[in-house]
Amino acid sequence: MRDVDLIALAGLLHDIGKFRQRTGKKDLDDHDMTFALCNEQKCSYIHAAHTSKAIEEMGLVGIENLVEIASSHHENNLNDDKKIIQLADRYASAERKEGESSNFKKTKLMSIFSEVALCNENEEFFFPVQKFTSNIAYPNREKEDSQAQEKYQRLYNDFKKDAENLQLNFNKEDNFLEFLKIKSLLEKYTTFIPSSSYRSYPDVSLFDHLLLTSALSVALKTNKDKFYLIQGDFTSIQSFIFSKFGESNKFLAKILRAKSLFVSLSTEYIALKICKLLQIPPTNIVLSAGGKFTIIAPKYEKVKVNNKEFTFDEFIEYIKDEINKQFATINYLQTKFALTFIEEKYEHLQYNNKIFEKEKNLHCQNRPYNASCVFWNLAKSFEEEKLKFDSNIEVFEDYIEEFKSKEKCDICGIVPTTEKIDDIYICKFCKKFKEIGEKFTKKKYIQIDLSKDLIDAFDFVNDIQNHNLIYFSMDENDNFAYKRVANYVPLIEDENDKRYKLIEEKFDERLKKGDVKSFYHIAVEGLKEEDDGFYGRKYLAILKADVDNLGQIFIYGFKKGKNEKNDYIPIKRVKNEKIFDEATFSRIMSLSRFTDFYFTSILKKKIKEEKEEYKNIYTVFAGGDDLFLIGHYEEIIALHKELIIDFKKFTQNSDFHLSYAIKFISANVPIMQMAEFAEEDLNKAKDFNKNNSVIFGIKVSNEEVLELYALEDEFKKMDYLSESFLYKVYTFIDMQQTLIFLQNMQNVNSQVLIENARWKALFNYYLKNSVKDKNKLEQERKWNEALQIADWIEKWGEKLKIPLNLYLYSKRKYKKD
CATH class of the missing domain: 3.30.70.270 (Reverse transcriptase/Diguanylate cyclase domain)
Structure with missing residues (x-):
């Protein structure tokens, strides 16, 4: 096992004992207790003893020095790898601000959304103890759970079973897939466990703390002062997914979804490839979502790729060029991949919630430098990268010439081709996406081969066929490395519908x-x-x-002001108050x-x-x-x-x-x-x-639209109204809107004003002729019920067209044959 893998795994597991400790288990042996730092009065760090026992129960005791490195981070006078874990733990614990003492075994994880405020005061909500799956219960106001210990016991028992069934084996040179498996295991079971809850706010999960500690440990092993942050992101995702030049909708449902999946998988592929080339574990990918990733990387002076040495900035340029060359063949660089990095100091991650003046630059000038500044500088570097002119882009010299012997693809409308399927021209890339769209819904695993180019790197299989490749399950209930993708597509259930x-x-x-x-x-x-x-x-x-x-939420959401009453004020409402920055x-x-x-x-x-x-x-x-x-x-x-x-x-x-x-x-x-x-x-x-x-092109607030949707049901109750009358309602809406517009103008033609002012009289006239019922009482009821449409017109104006359109759409009839 490589040293870098050992330190990464120790970082991932250094506080896993906090999970076990919350179960109330007491079965710690003498070896475990050596890490608890006990004296005659008390033991200061019982969770470290539980870390030792938990690693044993996960089946990882065969890894030399793992228990000692992972469990010793609270001891004094440490050196080597134990000291690295201790430092990484301190940097990763930057969020721990002092709060009230609490029963850490019962305290629930505060929702991270409760820490964010822009315009409105935030309130504290807490997530129940549970697995991190799509079945989660939403947060509530209860800070403690009296049944927490029983829940932790059940959760930990399931965790042990899954760890045993995973058969984790890190005693080999390439542990890439093992790290992906244990990362998914830890995310599933430790996301809703507070990383700390005694005398500190329980707003960061144990999983995020473990992952960050592991990534920082890997970086610290190379350089104790500085590290690199790498960020990658697709540009023009919509141009890639929705190429606007194609004329055919054939196979489009499959191709659109496959392209979207390709964006997600390509992001994963690039991040994993960078880790592979840097010889660091995939757990150093600390953020990955929406076509973007962030990697914590060691500060290397040189990076060796294919027997050639690069400086770090040359290495980043090399990766970017290689990826964009592949995009050049797929869609002629309509989509590009942007890649950048910054160098940072570990000390900038430490919690530095000092007061600073609002009028001074919020972005790290003349004020304490912390994680907020780190991410702001990364975002600034990334935006500069996206705007940078790329002199390496070549003119596609033979592009127009190819159309003398080929046709353009009828689907993407970009790539020349000679192949036809069902009488439409299809290029090799759209054909590949069509095959992905057909295949991935029927398979269990995503297979990624980092030795291949992007377009050929992915396959979808039901079995793990080659342990040298990377696999992700698409089923969150599968006990394996899991890739979270919103991959639902509707399938034909009855072909004879x-x-x-x-x-x-x-x-x-x-x-x-x-x-x-x-x-x-x-x-x-x-x-x-x-x-x-x-x-x-x-x-x-x-x-x-x-x-x-x-x-703005990421940049300003963790910044708050304090008024004279010592109450926090959202940043958007701060005037002369001092500013606190809670970002970590x-x-x-x-x-x-x-x-x-x-x-x-x-x-x-x-x-x-x-x-x-x-x-x-x-x-x-x-x-x-x-x-x-x-x-x-x-x-x-x-x-x-x-x-x-x-x-x-x-x-x-x-x-x-x-x-x-x-x-x-x-x-x-x-x-x-x-x-x-x-x-x-x-x-x-x-x-x-x-x-x-x-x-329907009409702008409404989200509160209004819920009220308007309810009016569709009100229209359905008035099914006695003729369609001809309902179509006249559109005219009355337009007349009322015109009337409002004219009343706010000077020198208005009085005739035009009078014509539009007649809308309510016309409404009553047509309504009377539309509502007919032999039963006079019923007719009067219908009349009074339908009269409220005039009130809706006055209240909603053109917004009333939304429920009216939806109701009239539902009345369209088709014969069964």
Whole structure:
């Protein structure tokens, strides 16, 4: 076993005893107790003794010196690897600010969202003791759990079983896959355990602390003063996934999802390859979400690749060039990978919550330098990298010449090709994505071969075939290295569904049970069956969303002011008060991981398992803070309602919200172009203020849209109203809006003003002629009920078109044959 792997593993397990200690177990032997630092009065660090016992119970006692290095970090006068773990633990513990004394065995993990505030005061919410899976219970206000010890016992017993069944074996030269397996194991079982809860705030999980300690230990082993932070990110992800030049929607459902998966896997591939070339474990990848990663790397003077030595900046340029050369063949550099690094001091990670003046630069000039500054400098370096001119880009000299003998791909519209499938031209890359889209839904593992180029590096298999390759399970319940991807796509369940006959013959792919549904199948399967036919519209909807102000949240969210009463004030409301900065590396890691978790796990479960009404929603992309879904419009609307409410329950923080754009489209309209329109609507939703939705091109707040959705049900109760009258309601809405506009203008034509002022009289006239019932009492009831539509017009204006459109869509009828 390499020395670097030993120090990494010791860092990963150095505080695992805190998990075991909370179970109440007392079965520590004399060897374990040597790490507890006992004197005649008491033992100061019992959890270190439990670390020794836990490593034994995980089946790792055969690794020489592991127990001693992992368990000794509280002793005095340490040296060598034990001293490294001690230093790494101190740097990684920077978040521990003093709080109230508490019963650490009962204290629950404070939600990281409770530590963040921009405009509103944050409140404290706590997650229950549980596994980190999509089935998690959301946080509540109870700080302690009287049943915590019993829960920890059950959790630890499951942890031991899974560790035993993993058969972890680090006694070899290449332990890459073993580290990925133990990382997934620890994330699953230690995410909801506070890393510290006695005299300190329990807001950072044990998992984040273990991972950061391990990464810092690896870096410290090379250099005790400085380390590198590497960041990589895709640019123009949307250009890659939604190439707007293709004219065919053929195979599009499979290809879109495969491209999205490719973004996620390529990010993993590049991060893993960097670790492999630097000869550090993959646990040094401390952040990975939404097409972006951050790696803590040792400060190497030289890096050797293929018998050639590079300085570190030359090494980063080498990796970037190699990756972008591959993108040049896939899509002619419409998408590029940006890569940068900064050099930092370990001391900048220490908790440095000193007061500083607001008017002084918030970004690390003339004030204490801490983790917030580290990440700000990394982000600044990365933005400069993205804007930098790349002189290595070559002109694609033969590109136009190729079209004399080849056709352009009908799907991506970029790559020349001669191959045809089902009468459309398809390039080798779109064909590859089509195969990925067909294959990954039917397989258990992602296989990654780092020796191959990007496009050929991934495969999907049911068995682990080569232990020299990297594997991830796509099932969170599988006891293995797990890759969290929102990979749900709807599959054909009944190939003889009558609604499929409503697909135009030229678009029908004749799919069989188990195949990925095309967008045409999704469009018709949303129709509702009645005795006399199918009702609804064969419309898809695109839902695009992202978290509002997330950049500001990461930069400013942990900064607070204190007023004269000693109360904390959110940074956006600070005037003359002093500023405190609570940002630490662990908190930033935790915030990123939990935000990504909502989209990659919780949302995926909602769509895949929880409700029948979401079975036709197709996850194109979900991760980081981004969301892109395509589905039948009624299912998208139903999910939109739930997301607005559910995300708020998850974060319990009014500064965390999403803005949404929903675009309605026909299945035979070029979806690539509609994706661009959806992006425009999302930008409209974020103009001037946030926490909005744009539907049918109309901007409404998320609170308003829930009220408007409820009005669709009110329209359904008025099924006695004729469609002709309801279409006249659009005219009345426009007249009322015009009237408001004219009343605020000078020198208005009085005739035009009078014409639009008649809308309410016209409404009453047409309503009276529309509501007919032989029963006079019933007629009067209907009349009074329908009169409220006029009130809605005055209250909502053009926003009323949202529920009215949805109601009229539902009334469209198709014959069964």
